[in-house]
Structures are given as structure tokens and as C-alpha cells.
Amino acid sequence: MLRNYLKVAIRNLWKNKSFSAINIFGLAIGLATCLLIVLYVVDELSYDTYNEKADRIYRVNTDIRFGGGDLHLTVASDPMGPTLKRDYPQVEEYTRMYASSGSKLIRKGAQFIEEPNVAHVDSTFFNVFTLPSLEGNARTALNEPNTVVITASTAQKYFGTTHALNKIIEADKIPYKVTAVIKDIPRNSHFHFDFMFSMDNADYKWGNFLSNNFQTYIVLKEGSDYKAFEKNFKTVVAKYLVPQAKQFMQINSMEEFEKAGNKLEYSLMPLTDIHLRSDRFPELSVNGNIQYVYVFSAVAFIVLLIACINFMNLSTARSANRAKEVGIRKVLGTERKTLVYQFLIESLVTVLIALFLAVCIAFLVLPLFNDVAAKSLSIKELLGKKILPFLIVLPFIVGLLAGAYPALFLSGFKPIAVLKGSASTGFKKSSLRSALVVFQFATSIILIIGTIIVYRQLNYIQNKKLGFNKEQVLIINGTGALGNNVRSFKNEVLNMQGVISGTISGFLPVSNSSRNDNSVSKTPVIDSKNGINMQRWAIDYDYLNTLGMHIVQGRNFSPGYGSDSSAIIINETAAKLLAFDKPVGKKIYIYNDENKPLAFEIIGVVQNFNFESLRQSIGPLYMVLGNSPWLTSFKVQTANISALVSQVQSKWKSMAPGMPFSYRFLDDSFDEMYRGEQRVAKVAITFAILAIVIACLGLFGLVTYAAEQRIKEIGIRKVLGASIGNIVGLLSKDFLLLVALSACIAFPLAWWAMHNWLEDFAFRTNMSWWVFMVAAAIALLIALVTISFQAIKAAMANPVKNLRTE
Known part of the structure; x- marks a missing residue:
């Protein structure tokens, strides 16, 4: 039939x-x-599901609002992970990643290769994430300083074989011993590190609950409800963060802090939600x-x-x-x-x-x-x-x-x-x-x-007036490798035909650039009502002119004013939040690493510019004179861009032999956000x-x-x-x-x-x-x-x- x-x-x-x-x-x-x-x-739905404990792994997120400035972070403080494991039996394991140090220069023979996919991680990293070893025991590989775990493709790249156990890799002039080689991290992962260095080698001031720079993950024991566990963060804040905050600001309790319209909250995000449901900063890769x-x-x-x-x-x-x-x-x-x-x-x-x-x-x-x-x-x-x-x-x-x-x-x-x-x-x-x-x-x-x-x-997006000029801005990456010669390099390039101006700064108005935040106040003693959380950018004298930003009040930084080392320029959003009638000439206070207030005089107000994606409103920001040498940007005006880039590359090779030359254009970095x-x-x-x-x-x-x-x-x-x-x-x-x-x-x-x-x-x-x-x-x-x-x-x-x- x-x-x-x-x-x-x-x-x-x-x-x-x-x-x-x-x-x-x-x-x-x-x-x-x-x-x-x-x-x-x-x-898209398969991201991070390769981990055996994927259903029990959570990232600690941080949400801060202080004086009108909002931060939604993927990072927490360095003591957060160890504290959660020590104080709460529901936490089976924790691990941290420190990727804020940026890329590293890895030596290969006489050449140096800039590797962006690097991080310092805890020795517990491989207890949390399922990343099988090809050589060595990854679970114990990072127990000591000056050790590194690399992927199979990285071992092939540097040694021509995956058998790289106990071989030496030089990173930023520090020798590291390869103590394990793992399989390449799966494509459907929210992080893609090629080098995982021991956390003992991270250059960091440890023990500060108020500084958030570590991607922190915890593994909860079977049967634990992560939403119920989140309630414990209020206790952590009251027990550890408030006492530290009292050292430099007048705060009696979190209730008082919150009544003033502020917020400091921690939450857990399931590992398998990160790729599709997280739009925080800084993400370890481009999310869906x-x-x-x-x-x-x-x-x-x-x-x-x-x-x-x-x-x-x-x-x-x-x-x-x-x-x-x-x-x-x-x-x-x-x-x-x-x-x-x-x-x-x-x-x-x-x-x-x-x-x-x-x-x-x-x-x-x-x-x-x-x-x-x-x-x-x-x-x-x-x-x-x-x-x-x-x-x-x-x-x-x-x-x-x-x-x-x-x-x-x-x-x-x-x-x-x-x-x-x-x-x-x-x-x-x-x-x-x-x-x-x-x-x-x-x-x-x-x-x-x-x-x-x-x-x-x-x-x-492409045609909106952003408050800066993104066209024909050539960015040279990794100029920090030049050391004390970075200014000489800038001056040499400025003498080339078609180069109008240049600036040395790691901070750029695109979302994949460096970011830093600080709390400032209108008085030497900060409290729940007079403090504001702002972006802090270290720039040089030529930054605003090179990027086409406009001063609407006051003036720009100038070498003719010796006092500018303790001066700042704020944006219009910051001026509005500070609520000064005439902000130029007023002082605000910023706390240093020893939690001591330093007075800075406002010398100018820069017109608001979009320094994040247009999905976000323009937040408060201040600029100070400072050394941030890892990027050098040049405003150029020439029809023959390729010839100019070749000239810059030749100058780079003569001043930094063996160092990798890498460049991009600001408008390309802007487009990357979309x-x-x-x-x-x-x-x-x-x-x-x-x-x-x-x-x-x-x-x-x-x-x-x-x-x-x-x-x-x-x-x-x-x-x-x-x-x-x-x-x-x-x-x-x-x-x-x-x-x-x-x-x-x-x-x-x-x-x-x-x-x-x-x-x-x-x-x-x-x-x-x-x-x-x-x-x-x-x-x-x-x-x-x-x-x-x-x-x-x-x-x-x-x-x-x-x-x-x-």
C-alpha cells in the first residue's frame, strides 16, 4: 500500500x-x-556549556551608583572570591581572572609578539573550568609564581610542537616556566586566553574591597539556590566594605548611603547567561x-x-x-x-x-x-x-x-x-x-x-555629532614598549608630511579603550551626599586638539602653567552633577592610593562627547595630566595614507627593533562597537x-x-x-x-x-x-x-x- x-x-x-x-x-x-x-x-545557546559544572558556576557582578554616576561591572574586588569561600559553606570553589593589565610582549627568538589574549588566573582556575590538559597537571600548574599554562595552538606557534612542558616563555622580560599545555579553549566560550599566568605575578595592591578589577567566579554546591545566596552580599558589604569606606569618607551605614540615592550591590550571573545576557564592562570577548x-x-x-x-x-x-x-x-x-x-x-x-x-x-x-x-x-x-x-x-x-x-x-x-x-x-x-x-x-x-x-x-550613529572628530585619526598600539622614547617617537612622526597633531594617551572615546573610575567630592571629606563617581582619564597637552574636542568654559592644559599638574578638566555632565554656578576655578577633591584627599582646580569644561556606545548616556568624566603611554594617536590629513603608515612603521622599526608594529584608525574602532x-x-x-x-x-x-x-x-x-x-x-x-x-x-x-x-x-x-x-x-x-x-x-x-x- x-x-x-x-x-x-x-x-x-x-x-x-x-x-x-x-x-x-x-x-x-x-x-x-x-x-x-x-x-x-x-x-549561541551553547556558549560555556562545555564546562562540567556549568550549571553551578556564577560570575560576581558589581553595580555602583554614586552621585549620579552609574557603573555596571563584570568585575569585583580581589578579596571577594576568597571571602565568599571562607565565610559561606555553599561555595564549593572560587577563581579569579585579572585581565586588566592588557596585552603582553612575548619573545620569540629575536622578535617580540604582542599577545592580547592573556590573563593572570588563580591556581583554582582549572578546578572551576573544564579545560583538559595535554601535558602536565593544570590543576596544580599555577601553584607557584613565574609559571604559565598555554594552549596547544600557542605551544605550536612558539615551539613548533605541543610538547612544551617545562620550557621557558619570556613575557614582558620575565621568564615563565610552562607547567601545563591544555587543549585550545572552545570557540563557544566567553573568554579566549592563550596564556594563563600565575596570579602571584599580577602587579596589584591586594586587599582593597573598594577597588574592582577581577573577574570572579564561584561554584555553588549541588542544590544551592543562587538567588537566595545573593542575599549574603548585604552582609559582606556591611562587614568588609563599610569599614574600609569609613577610612576616607563619612558613612555610618549602607542604609544611609542608599537613602542619599546611591547604590553598591553585588549579584550572581549564571555562566551560561554571560554570552547572551550580559552587556556590562569589561567583557572578556564580544557577547551576543x-x-x-x-x-x-x-x-x-x-x-x-x-x-x-x-x-x-x-x-x-x-x-x-x-x-x-x-x-x-x-x-x-x-x-x-x-x-x-x-x-x-x-x-x-x-x-x-x-x-x-x-x-x-x-x-x-x-x-x-x-x-x-x-x-x-x-x-x-x-x-x-x-x-x-x-x-x-x-x-x-x-x-x-x-x-x-x-x-x-x-x-x-x-x-x-x-x-x-x-x-x-x-x-x-x-x-x-x-x-x-x-x-x-x-x-x-x-x-x-x-x-x-x-x-x-x-x-x-555614523553621522551623529559625537563631540570629537573620529575621521583620519591614526592610532599606534603598544607605544608603551618604547619606554622613555615614546615622546621622541611622537615628535618624529609629527615632523612627517600630512601629520597635523599627536597625543599620547591610553584613553580613547570608544568602548574597547582603557577605562578607570574614581570617586570625587566637593569637600575634603567625602560623604553619601557630596560624592560623585566619575571616569578618570590621564591625557597630555595635545589630547583635546588632536581629537577635535571643544572647551566650552575655561581653557585647555598648557605647558605654560606649572600648576596644571594639580588641575582637571571636566565634561558638561560632571559640571551639571557638581552643581557649581561657575565651575572654572572651583576645587574638587580626589583620593589617592593612601586614601588622602588631594585638591584639584577645575580649569576647563569640555563639551560632552560620546565615550561609550550610543546605547548609553554620557556619564561624568574628568581629565588630568598624566602618563598613559600605551597608545599614541595622530591627526592626519593626506590622500596617501598607506605611504604615511609605511613611514611611521619605518620609524618604529628604527626606534623599537624587534617590537611588533600595530596600528588602526579611530573610525574603525568606533565602527567596531556596532x-x-x-x-x-x-x-x-x-x-x-x-x-x-x-x-x-x-x-x-x-x-x-x-x-x-x-x-x-x-x-x-x-x-x-x-x-x-x-x-x-x-x-x-x-x-x-x-x-x-x-x-x-x-x-x-x-x-x-x-x-x-x-x-x-x-x-x-x-x-x-x-x-x-x-x-x-x-x-x-x-x-x-x-x-x-x-x-x-x-x-x-x-x-x-x-x-x-x-
Whole structure:
């Protein structure tokens, strides 16, 4: 019986080649899109799940608000981890990472290589994270100072083999012994270190509960509720942080501190939530966004649903072609359930062919998808144990979903009515079919609107006045390696043609730059009401001019004023929070490492500039003269950038032989902050195009069958004098009304979705009315072109030929 079902199904598919091609191709596109998004979503959800204790590992986060300045940190103080383990039996283990020291220069022969993926970690690091050893015992490898654990690819890079145990690596002129070699850290991890140095070698002033610089992780014992455990942080704050805070500020209790509108809170974030649900500072790598996972999952479902809707529409629309077949089968004694099975088998065969084609399409476009989504997915993962069950179940789900209604509809024909020719078959008006067409185009219009608004927001970001000039600013990385020659290097480059000005500072107005925060007050004694938490940037005399920042009150730092060593420049946000009538000339107090207040005179107010992503408001900031030599930036004005960079590189090699030369441009670093949005925009427009293509395939099929069903009517109208335009209008009217209705439904849904997305940005574009009109016009135009193509063909057909059988 099954063999007979399959034989009839294949014959019917072959007999109706154009119908089958439209159905299979539409389903294949929908399935290929679904497969690629499933790959993406599974990969995003898999981050950090390779750890055996992943469900019990938590990162300690810190939230601080002081005087109007907010900090949302991924780091905690150095004593936090040891204190939690010592005081609370629920804590099975802790570990810390200290990655604030930046990159290290690693010697390889006579050359030095700048390695950014480095960190000092506790000896307990490998008790918490599952990172298998290839050589040595990682669990005890960092018990002593001057030891390092490296990955297999790092060992291959420096020693030409993974057998590197007990070999010496020189980092920043300090020799370290390799005490273990581990497998490369999995790609789906929120950190990617190549070198893990002993925490004993971290250059740090230990024991300060009020300084937050360590990524701290704890492992809770089985059965512990992390939300309940978070309540213990209030005790930790009262017992350890408040006594230290009292040494330099007037504070009696945390209740008093909080009543003044301030906050100091700690919380736990599950390890597996970090990649998708954390947008704090500083993250150890570029994180994803759970919203995009939800959006892409919804899009995958919708695109697949649109493809299934096409199948349903086309199958029911061509019911006249199968009506007599059903009638004869029923007269000959075929039961309805047998007919249902037959049509479901046909649906399943169609889906299986489409699935095979979809896998081929996915394989071909996977490299392009990886490029757009910044992934490195492979076809092996598509056929892996996580996706394969989905592939096996998918054709049955889609076959049932797409084939159930046509099967029930076609098998329900009355045989006598069908054979008499009086059955209500063929392309009749169907409320369900109309609703499905509306759904298809409403979805397409929502995607078009979303794509336009995402691109408008990215364009707004690129063209917004930021308070500084990011164009043609050349940044030389790692100039701290020059030591005392960094100023000489700057002066040498300034003498080159095309270089206007230069500045030495590790602080730049992009989110992946150095950051530092400090508490300041208007009086020598800081308390809960007069303190403000601000960013602190150490700059030189030429910083503001080089980056095109503007002083709105007072003056810039100048070598002509010896007192500028105890002067500061604040931004407009800081001036507002300090609430001075005329801030220039006023003093504020900053505490040094010994918790002693130092007075600084405000000599200028700089115009607010965006030093973080435009998702965030501009926070308070002050600048002091200081030494921060790791970046040197030059304002350049030349048409031949490559020649200038070559000159700078030559000068670097002469002054720092063996040291790596690395450069970038400020506008590239600025764009890097929005790579996620740029990827979403590309993916969104791709999905929008796919959804429209699939919807148009369905519309094309429906118009084709509408023309077939009304072919004699069209012939009679032409004989009676109807023009081609009249015929095209006849066939187009109903469909275009459905597309117009789709737009009316799509507008409020698209507005709601994009309004919520834009809420993530403190600075954002407006959702202009014309965006919605343009999206509707695009959908109408595409629908009209699709309909007209087939309608014109039907209208131009010879009416004599079509009426000959009457």
C-alpha cells in the first residue's frame, strides 16, 4: 500500500511540473533559512556549556551608583572570591581572572609578539573550568609564581610542537616556566586566553574591597539556590566594605548611603547567561544578544510558515484538477482516510525533496552566512547530534503542517457533485486562503520596515555629532614598549608630511579603550551626599586638539602653567552633577592610593562627547595630566595614507627593533562597537528578501491557478471587447487589496517591535511615517509585478483557443 502511495505521489509531482517546482523551491528556501538559523541559535545557546559544572558556576557582578554616576561591572574586588569561600559553606570553589593589565610582549627568538589574549588566573582556575590538559597537571600548574599554562595552538606557534612542558616563555622580560599545555579553549566560550599566568605575578595592591578589577567566579554546591545566596552580599558589604569606606569618607551605614540615592550591590550571573545576557564592562570577548536569538528564531519559524502556507494555498487552489480524481476514487470505494493518507504522502515526498535541496542550499551559502553572522559554523555541525534529530523530525512536522488542510479539503469532496460538475471546487474565494496571503505579506512588510529602521539607526550613529572628530585619526598600539622614547617617537612622526597633531594617551572615546573610575567630592571629606563617581582619564597637552574636542568654559592644559599638574578638566555632565554656578576655578577633591584627599582646580569644561556606545548616556568624566603611554594617536590629513603608515612603521622599526608594529584608525574602532547591529542589518535584509521571494512564489502560483480557473471567462470578456488592462485589473484587484490589508496589520506590529529595539539606544533616530509608506509601496510593487507577469500572459492568450471546447 505504501509503495502504491509513493508511486502515485511521484506521478502527480511529475505530471504537474510547474506546480511542483514552485512548491519545492519555496519550501527549500524556507527550510534552508530555518536550518541556517537553527545552526546559529544552537551555537549561541551553547556558549560555556562545555564546562562540567556549568550549571553551578556564577560570575560576581558589581553595580555602583554614586552621585549620579552609574557603573555596571563584570568585575569585583580581589578579596571577594576568597571571602565568599571562607565565610559561606555553599561555595564549593572560587577563581579569579585579572585581565586588566592588557596585552603582553612575548619573545620569540629575536622578535617580540604582542599577545592580547592573556590573563593572570588563580591556581583554582582549572578546578572551576573544564579545560583538559595535554601535558602536565593544570590543576596544580599555577601553584607557584613565574609559571604559565598555554594552549596547544600557542605551544605550536612558539615551539613548533605541543610538547612544551617545562620550557621557558619570556613575557614582558620575565621568564615563565610552562607547567601545563591544555587543549585550545572552545570557540563557544566567553573568554579566549592563550596564556594563563600565575596570579602571584599580577602587579596589584591586594586587599582593597573598594577597588574592582577581577573577574570572579564561584561554584555553588549541588542544590544551592543562587538567588537566595545573593542575599549574603548585604552582609559582606556591611562587614568588609563599610569599614574600609569609613577610612576616607563619612558613612555610618549602607542604609544611609542608599537613602542619599546611591547604590553598591553585588549579584550572581549564571555562566551560561554571560554570552547572551550580559552587556556590562569589561567583557572578556564580544557577547551576543538574547533578543537577536529570539528574533532570528521567530523569523525562522515565520519564513518556514510562509513556505507551508504556499503549499496549502497552492494545493487547495488547484483542487479542481484533483476533484474528479477524488470523485472517481470514492465511487470505486476508496475510504476518506485512504485519500488523506495519499495526500499526506504526496506532501511528505514534496517536503523530503525540498529538504534535500535545502541542505544543499545551506551547504552552499554557509560560508556567506558565516561571514555575515561572524561565525565559523560548518556543515559537519549541520549533520551533528544536536541538529540531526531536528532534520529527521522536520519533514514529518512540515509535511503534516503543510499537507493536513489540503488533504482534509481534497478528500472531503462529494463524489456525485464532483462528477456532475457542480462541486464548489477550483479557485473560489476562500477566507482562509485570503487570511494566509495577508499573513505572508504582513510578515514581509514588518521585515522590510525593520530593515529600513535598523539601517537608519546605523546611519544616524555614523553621522551623529559625537563631540570629537573620529575621521583620519591614526592610532599606534603598544607605544608603551618604547619606554622613555615614546615622546621622541611622537615628535618624529609629527615632523612627517600630512601629520597635523599627536597625543599620547591610553584613553580613547570608544568602548574597547582603557577605562578607570574614581570617586570625587566637593569637600575634603567625602560623604553619601557630596560624592560623585566619575571616569578618570590621564591625557597630555595635545589630547583635546588632536581629537577635535571643544572647551566650552575655561581653557585647555598648557605647558605654560606649572600648576596644571594639580588641575582637571571636566565634561558638561560632571559640571551639571557638581552643581557649581561657575565651575572654572572651583576645587574638587580626589583620593589617592593612601586614601588622602588631594585638591584639584577645575580649569576647563569640555563639551560632552560620546565615550561609550550610543546605547548609553554620557556619564561624568574628568581629565588630568598624566602618563598613559600605551597608545599614541595622530591627526592626519593626506590622500596617501598607506605611504604615511609605511613611514611611521619605518620609524618604529628604527626606534623599537624587534617590537611588533600595530596600528588602526579611530573610525574603525568606533565602527567596531556596532558590528552586532551591522550584522543584524545584513541578516535582516537577507531574511526580508527571502520572505518576500517565498511569498511572491505563492502569489505567482495562486495567480496562475486563478487564471486557469477563469480562462473561459477571460476568453469571453476578450471577445466582448475587454482590453489587456481590464483583464490584468480583474485578476490583480483582489490580491492587491489583500496586500493593502497586510500593510494595515503590519504597521502597528512593526512600530511596536522597532520601538522596543530602539529603546536600547540612549541616542536614536526617529521612526518617520514615510518608512512605513515606503515598506508598503515596496510590497505592493513586488506583488503587482508578480501578479502582472501571469495576468498579462493570461490576457494575451488567444480567446478562440480557450473557448474551442465549449
